[in-house]
Amino acid sequence: MDLGHDLTQAMAYAADYAGELSFGRRRYTRDLTGVDIAVVGIPFDAGTVNRPGARFGPRAIREQTTLVGCYPWAIYPWDFNVFERCEVIDYSDIATVAGYPDRMVEAVRTEMCRILDAGVSVLSIGGDHMVAYPLLQAHAATHGPLSLIHFDAHSDTWGMGDDLNHGTWGYLAAREGWVDPERSVQIGMRSPNPETLGFTVIEANPLLTAPMDATVQQIRDVVGDGPAYLTFDIDFLDPAFAPGTGTPVWRPNDPSGPRAPARTRRREHCRRRPRGGRAAVRPCRNHGARWRNVGLRHALLAWVARGIR
Numbered sequence: 001m002d003l004g005h006d007l008t009q010a011m012a013y014a015a016d017y018a019g020e021l022s023f024g025r026r027r028y029t030r031d032l033t034g035v036d037i038a039v040v041g042i043p044f045d046a047g048t049v050n051r052p053g054a055r056f057g058p059r060a061i062r063e064q065t066t067l068v069g070c071y072p073w074a075i076y077p078w079d080f081n082v083f084e085r086c087e088v089i090d091y092s093d094i095a096t097v098a099g100y101p102d103r104m105v106e107a108v109r110t111e112m113c114r115i116l117d118a119g120v121s122v123l124s125i126g127g128d129h130m131v132a133y134p135l136l137q138a139h140a141a142t143h144g145p146l147s148l149i150h151f152d153a154h155s156d157t158w159g160m161g162d163d164l165n166h167g168t169w170g171y172l173a174a175r176e177g178w179v180d181p182e183r184s185v186q187i188g189m190r191s192p193n194p195e196t197l198g199f200t201v202i203e204a205n206p207l208l209t210a211p212m213d214a215t216v217q218q219i220r221d222v223v224g225d226g227p228a229y230l231t232f233d234i235d236f237l238d239p240a241f242a243p244g245t246g247t248p249v250w251r252p253n254d255p256s257g258p259r260a261p262a263r264t265r266r267r268e269h270c271r272r273r274p275r276g277g278r279a280a281v282r283p284c285r286n287h288g289a290r291w292r293n294v295g296l297r298h299a300l301l302a303w304v305a306r307g308i309r
């Protein structure tokens with residue numbers, strides 16, 4: 001379905017709660033003529049070893065992106081409007097058949113090669129992290145070995161022979177030469193894996209104590225100027241704020257993480273004796289995670305856009 005430019009622009013100013021649920025109100029189309037960035041959904045979660053549900057990710061993210069982007073001059077904090085700088089389309093979802101991971105891999109690889117061969121950049125929305133396997137394969141076929149910028153609680157480089165799931169794609173991508181570990185960096189790690197495969201690893205605790213600018217410079221120094229692929233697992237964040245993930249891992253020294261209630265209780269105890277238990281978790285606990293998804297996806301879109309112009 002191609003809604004055309006006029007309606008897209010009209011919907012950008014329409015009520016947030018109405019209208020098409022494409023990514024950022026972009027056109028649903030597979031016509032790549034004149035396109036800079038294609039947003040592609042991959043609703044797949046058969047690669048997770050724990051909690052499924054990521055198949056609902058692309059739809060939820062698209063819905064949340066309708067809540068931002070209504071200011072034509074910019075989206076805070078960026079000083080440019082991504083949609084003015086680049087022609088962005090919503091390529092819709094890559095169809096997968098539940099229960100057949102091999103078909104997902106083949107379908108993603110085929111569609112990615114079509115998009116990348118047309119000179120178009122991709123922002124994909126998953127889906128569990130196994131989808132990175134065909135995505136990296138297709139990008140490496142186009143650009144050669146890539147720097148990987150990997151935000152995650154897990155390294156996803158556990159080697160299990162040829163087995164492919166959301167915890168092994170990084171191992172396989174390095175083994176196949178699609179990513180160059182010497183130019184790659186993993187950020188936020190907090191699941192022990194002594195085998196780094198040569199990746200630069202920035203663990204969660206140093207990340208939380210180091211100045212942000214120093215960490216950004218460290219990432220730049222490792223990655224250099226070559227082609228890079230950025231991937232962000234939502235479990236990079238503390239699950240207190242983004243519980244909707246397959247394998248949540250708490251951030252031990254995060255000032256807003258699990259230690260915060262303990263510190264608060266200690267201070268509280270000095271002032272008066274506790275008089276009751278803690279409140280129950282609210283059923284609406286995923287709202288915070290949804291808001292973070294909105295910001296994250298626009299940050300990633302801006303990152304892709306900066307690489308184009």
Ligand SMILES: [Mn+2]
Pocket residue numbers: 152153154233235236247
């Ligand atoms: Mn993870």
